[in-house]
Amino acid sequence: MEPMIKMNVDNFRIEQIADSGQCFRMNSIENGRYSVIAFGEYLELWHEEGQVCFSCSQEEYEQLWHSYFDMDTDYGRMRKQIDPSDEYLICAAEYGSGIRILRQELWEVIVTFLISQQNNMKRIRKCTETLCQQYGEGKTNFKGNVFYSFPTAEALAEVSEEELRACNLGYRAKYIKRTAQAVVDGNFSLSPLFDLEYEEAKKELIKLYGVGVKVADCICLFGLHHVDAFPIDTHILKVLECYYPNGFPLERYQGFAGILQQYAFYYDVNHGLNAKGTGSSTIR
DNA sequence: GACCAGGGCCGGC
DNA sequence: GCCGGCCCTGGT
DSSP states (O other): OOOOEEEOOSSOOHHHHHTSSSOSSEEEOSTTOEEEEETTEEEEEEEETTEEEESSOHHHIIIIIHHHTTTTSOHHHHHHTSOTTOHHHHHHHHHTTTOOOOOOOHHHHHHHHHHHTTOOHHHHHHHHHHHHHHHSOEEEOTTSOEEEOOOOHHHHHTSOHHHHHTTTOTTHHHHHHHHHHHHHHTSSOSGGGGGSOHHHHHHHHTTSTTOOHHHHHHIIIIISOOTTOOOOOHHHHHHHHHHOTTOOOGGGGTTTHHHHHHHHHHHHHHHSTTOSSSOOOOOO
């Protein structure tokens, strides 16, 4: 029988987290349920009568998922600090109020954001899943189905660039290959990164082949939980040019600018000028 | 079918 | 600091 716990959580919408573009292994399965694979574990979660249900024991929740979903952060309090006269940000934050900055595994974030460059969400997911199926560890979940953990640096370092290219990674294959090798050879260690401040961690990450300013910021935000990081990608750049011609007030939002970045990103992707399905280009 | 953009980065200038 | 090239796919 499937284990299950249920709880009240504010500012938490599973579908928003899954589609927020920070995590590529959280998928809609059936009946409003979502699956997520992280730290080698498989979880299903869904909303039910205003509560959130997790398919795990209380112990597993406390050990892993509570932290993973960043349950100790008060996102409502963050949103209240947004400048009330900033109409765009207020709308964006309201629209994505169920988003959380997950505490994912650093290695996985490094690799998935190497994959993310000049790529789209659908294909990032596909590439990531292929990589996991090919080089991750096969495990069995509570349903008796097989799932794959995210491949370790050791596993990926052994794979040839050609084999990685066969996972449809394109030119990113060499970035992943070299990065995995650097980590395995000890030329780049991950653990010291956790002790660094945002700016220093970013500087270190940029040393990795294939990691530039934007990807380094994503790794800082999603892999090291440096919520000061404010990654500027094509969507955010467009938003900044359109709504903040005089510059985004980063100083005002020190300590949580990254969360606002996520609201703006999610809002633009799903509701912005090029968003599909809104049938409109208006933003109130 | 052609063309473009998608959570950019590298290397040459 | 700027810019061409890069893998591949899905959408127009």
